[in-house]
Amino acid sequence: MEMRLGRFGDRRLEKGGAFLLGRLVASGGRKLRVRRLGGSRAGEMRLTRFLRNDAVTCEEMLSEAAARTAERCAGRHVVAIQDTTVLDSSGGGGAYLHAVIALDGEDDAILGLVDGQFLERSGGRRAGRRQARIEEKESFRWLMGADQAASVCAGAASVTVVADRESDIFEMFALRPEGAELGGAGRPRPGACRRRGIVRGR
Numbered sequence: 001m002e003m004r005l006g007r008f009g010d011r012r013l014e015k016g017g018a019f020l021l022g023r024l025v026a027s028g029g030r031k032l033r034v035r036r037l038g039g040s041r042a043g044e045m046r047l048t049r050f051l052r053n054d055a056v057t058c059e060e061m062l063s064e065a066a067a068r069t070a071e072r073c074a075g076r077h078v079v080a081i082q083d084t085t086v087l088d089s090s091g092g093g094g095a096y097l098h099a100v101i102a103l104d105g106e107d108d109a110i111l112g113l114v115d116g117q118f119l120e121r122s123g124g125r126r127a128g129r130r131q132a133r134i135e136e137k138e139s140f141r142w143l144m145g146a147d148q149a150a151s152v153c154a155g156a157a158s159v160t161v162v163a164d165r166e167s168d169i170f171e172m173f174a175l176r177p178e179g180a181e182l183g184g185a186g187r188p189r190p191g192a193c194r195r196r197g198i199v200r201g202r
Contacts, residue, residue, distance in 0.1 A: 006060035008053075016050035017061075023047075062116050066152045069102050069112030077105035078156040079183065080114055080149035082142065082163045093121040100145040102153060105160065115148035117141050134171045142167040143175055150177035 003025075005017030023037045031037075034051070038044030050056060082100040100114040119138065134140050146161045153159045162183040176182055 004064060006064040008055045008060055010055060013050065013053060013055060016046060020047055020050060058118070062113070065113040066115065069114055070152050070155060072111040073102055073153040074155040076111070076156050077158045078111065078153045078160070079103045079105045080153060080159060080161045082145040082161065084141070095120060098141045098145065100149055114152045115145055117144065139169055142169065142172050146172070146180055147177045150180040154179060
């Protein structure tokens with residue numbers, strides 16, 4: 001399968017994205033600085049021009065990643081795991097990424113990225129948050145992640161969405177997307193109930 005980060009409406013940008021993706025894979029996710037990723041001065045300038053181009057968007061990268069993941073999910077029992085990680089924290093707020101990745105429920109193989117949402121948090125608690133609609137709350141990210149899992153992995157044999165206890169909100173169960181089951185603590189994932197060999201004496 002051709003390595004591609006996105007199309008971006010331009011063949012040169014598509015090649016630039018493939019170069020960046022190749023460098024990211026080669027780095028193993030370590031030392032993620034443009035200078036080091038470039039490998040040389042020319043490579044650094046190539047990445048800089050690519051990342052600063054207005055046509056290069058997170059939306060296109062996410063769309064491309066989701067399309068690749070959808071292909072790999074076909075016919076599999078998929079576990080879609082979602083969680084939020086800190087990108088930059090400051091004074092109780094900062095920048096966060098809420099990501100959803102797909103795994104094969106049978107052999108734990110990583111199938112790819114399903115969705116990603118960038119969040120901005122301000123310090124302190126928002127007044128009147130209990131009265132706000134779910135769409136206006138940050139916790140809406142859990143529902144959006146589940147919806148994307150059901151959509152992107154529609155070709156899978158089954159889809160189980162797993163998240164931590166922060167996602168255990170009423171709306172998550174009441175608005176569960178059709179085609180996806182909810183998993184988590186105390187809820188078995190696909191394959192968990194299969195008969196397995198027992199080694200005597202253990």
